[in-house]
Amino acid sequence: MNIVEKTEARIKEEIVRAVEAAELASPEDMPSVVLEQPKDKQHGDYATNMAMQLARIAKKNPRQIAEDIVEHFDKSKASIEDMEIAGPGFINFRMNNTYLADLVPSILEEAETYGKRGEKRNERIQVEFVSANPTGTLHLGHARGAAIGDALCNILDAAGYDVEREYYINDAGNQITNLAYSVEARYMQAIGKEWDMPENGYHGADIIELGKKLVEVDGEKWADADKEERHRHFRETGLRYALEKIETDLQDFRVTFDEWFSETSLYEGDNIQEAIGVLTEKGLVYDEEGATWFKTTEFGDDKDRVLVKNDGSYTYLAPDIAYHKNKLDRGFDTLINIWGADHHGYIPRMKAAIQALGYEEDTLEVEIIQMVNLFENGEKVKMSKRTGKAVTLRELMDEVGVDAMRYFFAMRSSDSHLDFDMDLARSESNENPVYYIQYAHARIATMLKQAEEKGLHTGRFDGSLLTSEKEIDLLKRLGEFPQIVDDAAVNRTPHRVTQYAFDLASNLHSFYNAEKVLDADNPVRTASRIQLMQAVKQTIKNALALVGVQAPDQM
RNA sequence: GUCCCAAUAGCUCAGCUGGAUAGAGCAACAGCCUUCUAAGCUGUAGGUCGUAGGUUCGAAUCCUACUUGGGACGCCA
DSSP, X not given: OOHHHHHHHHHHHHHHHHHHHTTSOOGGGOOOOOEEXXXXXXXXXXXXXXXXXXXXXXXXXXXXXXXXXXXXXOGXXXXXXXXXEEXXXXXXXXXXXXXXXXHXXXXXXXXXXXXXXXXXXXXXXXXXXXXXOTTSOOBHHHHHHHHHHHHHHHHHHHTTOEEEEEEEEOOSSHHHHHHHHHHHHHHHHHTTOOOOOOTTOOOOHHHHHHHHHHHHHHTTTTTTSOHHHHHHHHHHHHHHHXXXXXXXXXXXXXXXXXXXXXXXXXXXXXXXXXXXXXXXXXXXXXXXXXXXXXXXXXXXXXXXXXXXXXXXXXXXXXHHHHHHXXXXXXXXXXXXXXXXXXXXXXXXXXXXXXXXXXXXGGGEEEEEEOOEEEEETTEEEOSOTTTSSOOBHHHHHHHHXXXXXXXXXXXXXXXXXXXXXXXXXXXXXXXXXXHHHHXXXXXXXXXXXXXHHTTOSOOOOOXXXXXXXXXXXXXXXXXXXXXXXXXXXXXXXXXXHHHHHHHHXXXXXXXXXXXXXXXXXXXXXXXXXXXXXXHXXXXXXXXXXXXXXXXXXXX
């Protein structure tokens, strides 16, 4: 806990104590204390609505309750200068804000761990995201999923959860067979044979290229090879090639995974039969019209779902249930799946599976990522100019850079559609929030460098000199950071962090224009402000790191 | 037809699990560089929170119905 959190906790404790002392509520009836920072500074530094919450319990007028609380409140318990009752019964606290300056040395000491929770929560969370089929390149939907998923993982980790990132490789279905046949066809064509592409083949240029490459590597040795062996080979190489490409794209996008989980591995073990077995034992499986069904309606789904088709093969759901059983068997407390909006209809049956396997419905959380629309020159970009197909993650990365993409994709609540303005993302101006924030960081870097050149960089820190309005604003903002991270983690809302970085940058720019840091005539204040700047710089960097954005020292 | 998400300033969006006069950014208007990066700052203007009900001390927030936009409703993955 930093000094701000400690102070807030102390105020809350004292509110509870005062309520009890005034005999307004017993401990059982005690509402949870809400302490908020009023939007309007006129209302003080903190406010609580406790009196209103108690109105029903104490059966008294809220303003009268507020007076009782204030009467029994010991102001010396926290750095409280003044209290007042306002509006319908708010109690406003005006703080003696000098305590805030203690933040600076503590942030500098914590450095890159500032914002991170000290103690672990002992909760293991697995986040599965991207999981794009290995049959093509990653497009923008995957990119947003990757940006939000990775940011969420960073945030959960910072908030004290044990996090594992996983990518589920759909390497077992028909699509992979099609991929194998497509690679085979391109290989054969590359050595001059007439060979038709499969009906649902992948016609992308990359597969043509792969065909040629395989000829370079192996010559014509596969032309007359045993059919089964040949198919296995093209299947494996096609897969490996596609996965490598995906992994490279993601790495360049600064997203890495702890685990790449293969669907095929579920088939190799007895996992799918086992999972179906568990459901069968519970009487949740039946046969009808030659297929095997899972009674998902028992758990609120619209209709029951097929597990085994009448041709004996599994639907997608069957291995997916086995997969989730596997995840649960690995001992995670919570599973978070990040899915595109087009998969939301799948949630009820997957939640049904989780419950059928004997777990609480909430053990699985599904975060739905809404669609991305690209805009350029004010117009919607439907297709890539280069390929005529959907714009890929790689293309956009080349166009606007990773920082802009990571920030833009994470900056909106995930359940709201995202309009991605390419001109804005590329723009090097204050309109672009990424530049705005990075510029704040770079500005500080410049100041620090000059301070060093002028020999002003060393000196005693005296927090009592940081009392201007802008300095207090900055300090308050700095103090919020751990709580923001915590909120973003608990509510699964990474955009809170992008928002915070922007607000902090805004406070910095505002301070910068109002006050001068480097002042040779005032070395102690200069040293104190330099350390404040270092704390701001560190915090901006930490916040950006959570969402995968770099913090350069110069622009 | 059923289900999910959205609807807040001209535009793009926040709104911290029900609180005070609903906030940012952009666009508009008016200012600020002999001073640490003007890629910045300060100010003004801009709102019936989609509509209608309901819940209560109090609703953008919770409930119901409706309207509009997007998506999903396979023995595809």
